[in-house]
Amino acid sequence: MPKDISSTEPASRPLGQKLLFLGTGSLTILVTFAVAYWFWAAHQMETGLTHWVEKQRTRGFEITHGTLSLDGFPFVVRAILEKPRIVSPDGWWWQTQSLSAEATPWSPLSMQLDLSKDHLIDGLPHNQPSINIVSNLAKSTAQISLEGELLNARLQADGLIITRESHHPLSITTLDTTLGPLRPATAESPLQEFNILIKAQDINHPELKKTPLGGPISQLNLDGTLYGIVPKDKIRKSLHIWRDTGGFLALHDASMRWGPLLIDARGKVALDNRLRPLGKLESRIEGADEVVSQLEKNGLINKGQSFGIKLSLAALGRTNSRGRHEIEAPLVMRDGWLSVGPITLFKLPPLAK
Template sequence: MAENQVDVAKPKNKHSRLGLFLPIGLFLIAALLWSGYWFYTAHQIETRLAEQAKTLTSKGYQVAHAPFRVQGYPFRMFLQLKDVRLIAPNGKGLAVPALEAEASAFALDKWMFVATKGLTLYRGQGADQSDLGQVAVTGDALRVSVSGWTQPLQTIGLEGLNATFTPSKPEHPFVLQSAQRLEGRVTPTKDGVDTVDFIWRASGAQAHPQSLLGRLGQGQNFDMAFQGRMAQASKFRGDLNGWREAGGAVRQVQASLHVGELEVFGRSEALLLDPNLALSGPLGLEVKGTGDPFAFLLGAGLISAEYEPLARAFVGTKMTADKPVKLDFVFREGGVYVGPLRVAAAPVIR
């Protein structure tokens, strides 16, 4: 009799749960490491700001702000600063009632700052040692971006929309009253030398009637731009004499002004400051429009009223829309020269 063969099923191997728990475990480890990094970095930011405040205070600065904590976990570094105040020993500085600062936790080299409730500029003292007071600045957007914190020179961008400027002392007017748009940018040059390229633009702007731009604009809105390359940029910290003595200069200068039918373009290979902080260097101007160019030249202070009769022989008397007036000025020895003729005092920068 044939033996009955019974197949006994082999027990199946149980599936390992490692494949289920390993990703979860790795995720938890990564989250723990990232959390440690974030909180450590947040603490470092708070510590360094406190140390920087102490350093500035020891140098005579006024530094103040309300207590704060870094927020934004897990992917941002966000600071909400209140009652910020930073005043240099020369009396110049700013106060910001509410300042927001933000950076990606993945890229701490770039920060964006927003003054959500405007700011106040402290202007320091004038040439006669009088207090120039403050300027209240408000607008729809007042933003500054800074990148390259670990580099000797940073890239800085500035933007203001529908900005207004209100001086606390009307007897010391501020150059601008309002601007539909303000833009500025400072970028270190790629050669690694202590040099930056800069550009500043104002669109739809109104200037104070007593200021240089106000005299040029004659109550009309204007657009202007100013750009160039600054040497010895790291020395330019508000101490103009120190910057000048270190070889500071502004090169490859280009400027433009559009107001009404008037268009003005300026160029200079290099502008420097003399020991009295008066401008020194050549300036080429091209004035387009109609009428007498002296209305602009007198308003700009490039020709003084007392020198007008003599200067007309060098400049001419009329300009037309299709024939611009081209002028070459030289700032030297505290004066403005057209050829050999001194026509005004050179502007003094303070």
């Protein structure tokens, strides 16, 4: 006699329906949570950016822009700002066509910005010509607080070209700049600290070809920490206050390779009463004798001057393991002049007029 299984069918249907309802309900809750979380993250990003704009306005900057739109659901939060324009307290202004910032929903205040559009800087003091900046690729990563404070930022650009009206363009093959983080003053360290890291390769300008070293500057690196409270005011006033409150730049490692010349330096730099660089850097200079030979070859110094300078360099330095002349001597910035050891090199202009 065949087994009667009809009695089990009614029991299996409610169980299947329960599993189906449970799965559908869980999926609905998950989707609802994902949507709510994305909108929460978008609101966090919008709030942080809005507070950043408000802070700049309280510091004297005028900021205008077109529409701000948010999209990218569900995997990214993307903010697109049309026609942003910033006017500084000093009167100069910057603008571009649009800016886009992206972040992950779980870290909406750590953003990546696309800066590959053309940028214009104008309204510069003394009727200086406007500056146009273009690049093959330019991106920045920035982290802000919910209150709108910039915590740190990094700019990376390839094929950077900076032009001014009636001037030759300045080109930089690669640029990598990191600013921050900002560490507040404490009882143990009464000055704010702000890290600066700059790496640039192949800096070229037609005027460099007229120098004894020819150009381009193949490498420029700077790793330092800015100490001191920098007021959010006009540049000249801010520099005066920064200097008067004990501000200085500590260079942990600064280097430049330009033709035969290689310079490594470290030390502290402040500002004098005319806002000119003031300080002393311990430095290692390689190839200075070759630079003197170029000066003589180009007719900028005569043979007697060349011989005297090379004699001084020989007394200061030695031949290193690579067979090149090397000097370990202080770079001194004082009274508006830069000197290496006892040799005065050139005049130093003020950072602001």
